[in-house]
Amino acid sequence: MDSRLLAFNIYRKTIDGGGIENKEIKNIPAENVAFVKRLVQMTLRRQEFLKQIINKFMRQKIIQKPNNMQILLLLAAVEILYFDTPDYAVVNSYVALAKKINNKYAAGFVNAVLHKICYNKEKIVACKPLPFFPFPFRKMLQSSYCSKKIDSIETAALKEPDLDITVREDPEFWCRKLGGKLLGNGTVRLKQTGNISALDGFAQGAWWVQDFSSSLPVIALKDIKNKTVLDLCAAPGGKTAQLIAKGALVTAVDISQKRLKILEENLERLNLKAQNIIAADALQYLNNCSQFDIVLVDAPCSADGTLRRHPEIVHTRNIDDVKKNALLQHQLLAKAAKAVKNKGKLMYAVCSMCKQEGEQQIDSFISNYPNFKIFPILTENINPFHHLGYEKIITEKGFIRCLPDMLEGMDGFFAACLQKISE
Numbered sequence: 001m002d003s004r005l006l007a008f009n010i011y012r013k014t015i016d017g018g019g020i021e022n023k024e025i026k027n028i029p030a031e032n033v034a035f036v037k038r039l040v041q042m043t044l045r046r047q048e049f050l051k052q053i054i055n056k057f058m059r060q061k062i063i064q065k066p067n068n069m070q071i072l073l074l075l076a077a078v079e080i081l082y083f084d085t086p087d088y089a090v091v092n093s094y095v096a097l098a099k100k101i102n103n104k105y106a107a108g109f110v111n112a113v114l115h116k117i118c119y120n121k122e123k124i125v126a127c128k129p130l131p132f133f134p135f136p137f138r139k140m141l142q143s144s145y146c147s148k149k150i151d152s153i154e155t156a157a158l159k160e161p162d163l164d165i166t167v168r169e170d171p172e173f174w175c176r177k178l179g180g181k182l183l184g185n186g187t188v189r190l191k192q193t194g195n196i197s198a199l200d201g202f203a204q205g206a207w208w209v210q211d212f213s214s215s216l217p218v219i220a221l222k223d224i225k226n227k228t229v230l231d232l233c234a235a236p237g238g239k240t241a242q243l244i245a246k247g248a249l250v251t252a253v254d255i256s257q258k259r260l261k262i263l264e265e266n267l268e269r270l271n272l273k274a275q276n277i278i279a280a281d282a283l284q285y286l287n288n289c290s291q292f293d294i295v296l297v298d299a300p301c302s303a304d305g306t307l308r309r310h311p312e313i314v315h316t317r318n319i320d321d322v323k324k325n326a327l328l329q330h331q332l333l334a335k336a337a338k339a340v341k342n343k344g345k346l347m348y349a350v351c352s353m354c355k356q357e358g359e360q361q362i363d364s365f366i367s368n369y370p371n372f373k374i375f376p377i378l379t380e381n382i383n384p385f386h387h388l389g390y391e392k393i394i395t396e397k398g399f400i401r402c403l404p405d406m407l408e409g410m411d412g413f414f415a416a417c418l419q420k421i422s423e
């Protein structure tokens with residue numbers, strides 16, 4: 001399939017809430033897949049900015065979700081403005097696509113708008129490509145942050161993130177070997193690389209991909225050797241791998257068979273073994289399970305914190321997703337509380353920036369469960385390499401609160417550690 005048509009199909013599906021299926025890219029050469037991914041991701045990051053530009057050139061404005069012809073205009077504009085392809089080649093290809101997808105009239109229209117973009121190219125490229133956030137996404141964040149903070153998050157999240165890896169042993173060695181940068185928690189940060197599985201140490205299971213922020217809760221648990229851990233919502237297993245690598249005896253539970261298969265493949269490559277891997281709804285599983293030293297609830301959430309790597313999130317999430325997930329998180333926490341041994345720990349985590357899924361969720365839990373207390377996470381516990389500024393990601397109450405504009409950039413994330421003080 002023509003790469004631009006594939007990009008169009010994937011874009012349409014993505015903003016309608018679907019993901020990229022492997023079968024769609026199975027028979028496509030790797031360099032074309034890389035081109036399509038870069039084009040789609042960059043267009044998702046530039047959609048709101050380019051909507052404003054394109055709207056100046058046409059009478060039928062793009063109001064909210066772009067229609068087919070408008071998607072073609074957005075993809076073409078990104079290629080003209082930010083790719084090296086010659087302008088005439090881009091215009092000709094998208095005019096042909098417009099004929100195929102829409103009609104001759106649309107093709108003429110696409111041609112006219114794209115010529116205006118080519119003509120104004122230098123001026124447009126010189127602009128900061130903001131806004132990134134459409135109104136419903138901004139409104140969702142307004143329930144947690146002031147406008148100035150949201151602006152700062154928006155600018156930081158626009159930047160394509162580097163690749164973070166968690167190293168099983170000796171991060172300093174792997175940092176030198178891979179030419180990366182060592183962060184305070186031990187994460188090795190690499191400049192974006194093409195084929196991750198071709199990097200040194202991947203095949204031998206020396207490391208796995210995991211964003212800086214999501215590695216923090218398990219690091220904060222410190223010494224967990226021989227402790228029993230119930231890892232709820234475990235797949236694809238980034239935290240499971242960390243737990244096992246630190247010597248914990250892990251029972252991993254996830255509702256998705258498909259994602260558990262990825263967890264199993266990851267553990268196999270890393271030569272790590274869980275005690276149990278269970279496909280189940282955590283809410284059901286918790287009805288009748290034994291107690292553990294530590295229960296990790298890495299709860300399903302709006303995932304808005306992963307917007308740097310998944311820019312489609314800003315176009316598909318709104319406050320309703322936050323409310324729906326907050327309800328499930330509340331139920332999970334209530335049931336997970338029973339599975340914690342007396343004096344044991346309950347670690348709660350979400351890759352969400354919204355306080356309804358983070359700080360507020362834990363405040364409400366603590367007021368409903370007086371037999372639990374906050375076990376404050378200390379800066380030194382998540383910063384074994386003693387880098388400066390890490391106190392910024394710990395709140396006054398001792399929670400981890402990460403946002404994309406903090407330190408050198410990270411996913412939005414929240415974690416809190418609680419201790420059961422009586423049955």
Ligand SMILES: C[S@@+](CC[C@H](N)C(=O)[O-])C[C@H]1O[C@@H](n2cnc3c(N)ncnc32)[C@H](O)[C@@H]1O
Pocket residue numbers: 214232233234235236237238239240253254255256259280281282283298299300301351
């Ligand atoms: C944030 S991801 C977990 C990431 C994982 N802990 C890691 O570190 O790689 C959330 C997971 O929750 C799972 N999930 C969603 N609802 C669930 C439920 N009711 N019971 C168990 N797992 C659930 C999803 O399948 C998904 O794998």
